[in-house]
Amino acid sequence: MVEHLRRSLWLEIDLDRLKGNFNALKEMVGDIKIMPAVKANAYGHGIVQCGQVLEECGADYLGVGSVDEGILLRENGVKAKLLIFGSCHIPDGARFFAEYGLIPTVFNMDQVKALSQAAKDTMEIFIKIDTGRGRLGINAEKFPELYKEIKKYPNIKVSGVYSHMCKSDWPDEKKPEEMEYPMWQYERFQNALKGIGEDAETIPFLQLANTPASIAYPGIRMTGICPGRAIWGFSPLERRPGHPDIKPPMTALKSRILHVNEVIGGKFGPEFSPVKLQTPKRIGIMAGGIGDGISPKHADGGYVLVHGKRVPIASAICLEHTILDLTNCPEAKEGDEVVIFGSQKDEEITMESLLKQWGKTREEFWTSFTPHISRVYYKDGKPYSMTYGDVPVVF
Numbered sequence: 001m002v003e004h005l006r007r008s009l010w011l012e013i014d015l016d017r018l019k020g021n022f023n024a025l026k027e028m029v030g031d032i033k034i035m036p037a038v039k040a041n042a043y044g045h046g047i048v049q050c051g052q053v054l055e056e057c058g059a060d061y062l063g064v065g066s067v068d069e070g071i072l073l074r075e076n077g078v079k080a081k082l083l084i085f086g087s088c089h090i091p092d093g094a095r096f097f098a099e100y101g102l103i104p105t106v107f108n109m110d111q112v113k114a115l116s117q118a119a120k121d122t123m124e125i126f127i128k129i130d131t132g133r134g135r136l137g138i139n140a141e142k143f144p145e146l147y148k149e150i151k152k153y154p155n156i157k158v159s160g161v162y163s164h165m166c167k168s169d170w171p172d173e174k175k176p177e178e179m180e181y182p183m184w185q186y187e188r189f190q191n192a193l194k195g196i197g198e199d200a201e202t203i204p205f206l207q208l209a210n211t212p213a214s215i216a217y218p219g220i221r222m223t224g225i226c227p228g229r230a231i232w233g234f235s236p237l238e239r240r241p242g243h244p245d246i247k248p249p250m251t252a253l254k255s256r257i258l259h260v261n262e263v264i265g266g267k268f269g270p271e272f273s274p275v276k277l278q279t280p281k282r283i284g285i286m287a288g289g290i291g292d293g294i295s296p297k298h299a300d301g302g303y304v305l306v307h308g309k310r311v312p313i314a315s316a317i318c319l320e321h322t323i324l325d326l327t328n329c330p331e332a333k334e335g336d337e338v339v340i341f342g343s344q345k346d347e348e349i350t351m352e353s354l355l356k357q358w359g360k361t362r363e364e365f366w367t368s369f370t371p372h373i374s375r376v377y378y379k380d381g382k383p384y385s386m387t388y389g390d391v392p393v394v395f
Helices: 015-029 041-043 047-057 066-074 089-102 107-119 138-148 176-194 197-202 211-217 351-358 360-367
Strands: 009-014 061-064 082-083 103-106 123-130 157-164 206-207 250-266 275-287 303-306 307-311 321-325 337-344 346-348 374-379 380-390 389-395
Touching: 009 015, 009 380, 015 047, 015 211, 015 374, 041 047, 047 061, 047 066, 047 380, 061 066, 066 082, 066 089, 082 275, 089 107, 103 107, 107 123, 107 138, 107 157, 123 176, 123 275, 138 157, 138 176, 176 197, 250 321, 303 321, 303 346, 307 321, 337 351, 351 360
Parallel strands: 009 374, 061 082, 082 103, 103 123, 123 157, 157 206
Antiparallel strands: 009 250, 250 275, 250 337, 275 321, 303 307, 303 337, 337 346, 374 380, 380 389
């Protein structure tokens, strides 16, 4: 696999785990439609390969973050229905939705008019309702009026209506006053649908439940769910009966030693001030730095694995490189594998330990790794494909 790398820094993604997560959610919800969220480069996992796998799994829709991501999936053969979450000023870019068969998210009539003018045939749209997240969407109470206006455009078809839960937990874990807010959101959504009468029954995708709501509140799944974090192996809920068996597909971040040297000066002093050294210091330079998403906090007591040993970070982290202290790893040499998180021999650096040290949420952690880091994908325990930037290559 390493002979295919153009840069000695890569993430390892287990596609079997991704399939397993989708199948676990499908088993949980049964016939209800599933729209995995693959925005932000599939939460950092790589949108092309992950989108292809989720299409193969039978995803009813893929929730995509931008028109560019939708086009990228189309150009790589993904034929699934692609919903674009609101990220584009639609009156300026309506033609792209028509050209690439993308489903726009709308919440006002200016968007609908622009799409109607650009549509070559009937165009599917989703309407976003704000039920209490306080973000994108038309207020739930104004939805019926918007829907009735949209119906006047014969080449526009409403295929979905969706919203986003603000916060959910297992009902028995919440205080009565904490239960009130998610159920208030559900009530607003239901009242919005009642406002369009029997038409609500003709809309295929009605969705309020995100990852925690789809797990903890079976009664509000309606006709569809939109799992984000669950697809990528994380749920904020306590694991208990009824929770799907999901695992993180992102299993490792690895690098290689590019250079080994004994230096007599450098940024090895207090707060990484430059100092002269009385005794030469043996260091290794690995590929990967701040510009790749490695936190500068990693230099504060952080370490990596080399030859199954914990090797400390020696100095301030650079944009593209990290300096390692090889004092206690004399066998280390140029070309050796470095594990930033993951397993090596009998040692492991967990994602959770880096989240704590770097002070990041999982979403921040996943998406901090820039697309120019190659993603190496595994199937059946073996390397299957990889990316060069956005370009996928199958071995």
